[in-house]
Amino acid sequence: MSTRDELIGYCLVNLPNEPAFEHAEVLADRYRAEVLADRDRQFVAWLLKKSREEEHGEVIARLASKVARGAVRPNNLRTDFFQPGHTYTHVDDGTDWKFRVDTVTTHPEDGERTALGWRHFRGQWEPCAYGEDDYEIHLYVGTADVTEGGAA
Template sequence: MTGPEHYREAEAHLATAAQNFLAGDDTSSALAAAQVHATLALAAATAPNDAQPDFYKPGHTYADPDPALHDWQFRCDTVTTHPEDGERTALGWRHFKGRWEPIAYGEDDYDLHGFVGTTDQPEAPRG
């Protein structure tokens, strides 16, 4: 459920609580449900936006789920932006054909390949 959906659900539970109150019925369960959904809506609205689902995340290693098919991994160390146009560039290390090499991937690279079939893995060992 998204933040706005939680907010709407909280409003619905508050309306139910108001109806129950006017009818002389118990309001505690409706109020409790409204509070839970309001809290979740607030958490969603104030959560840090550290995820960039449309691009690489620093500290993650991406690899093909079938290494026998494609011997490819990319460990993203940082993401920077172009000073003029703001395009993101992921800087890190690519493992290809048995060796690691430094590499930069831009948004066009990511969009072009889409990296379908890759898996997000824990950070690759350093050293």
């Protein structure tokens, strides 16, 4: 359960005369947006300060501009899970395991991510789904991104 869900549940249980569930969701989402916007403003201010102090400040200033206009978003930064369009393998474990990710979806109730794609193991390709717990296991044994023409 997320902190957002806990907050909404707390409001509904402890403030019975307050707005309905949907309104509590709207308020929680609005508060989150305010917190993120404030964080982004502080980060941009810090980047601009660093751009004036550093030797290659123009690069930092360009990054600040991208953050300020919303070009840097959490959904295009996530690297803490399998990424669509990427292929992964184990490093130095002696297996022929590979996993090509076609898409990532989330569970409708708890939001847990699942990567859907094709696994190559023991000489055969087969459809496969890996959840977040599976990712932690593969990360532990040394998974590497071996996408051709992309990040490796």
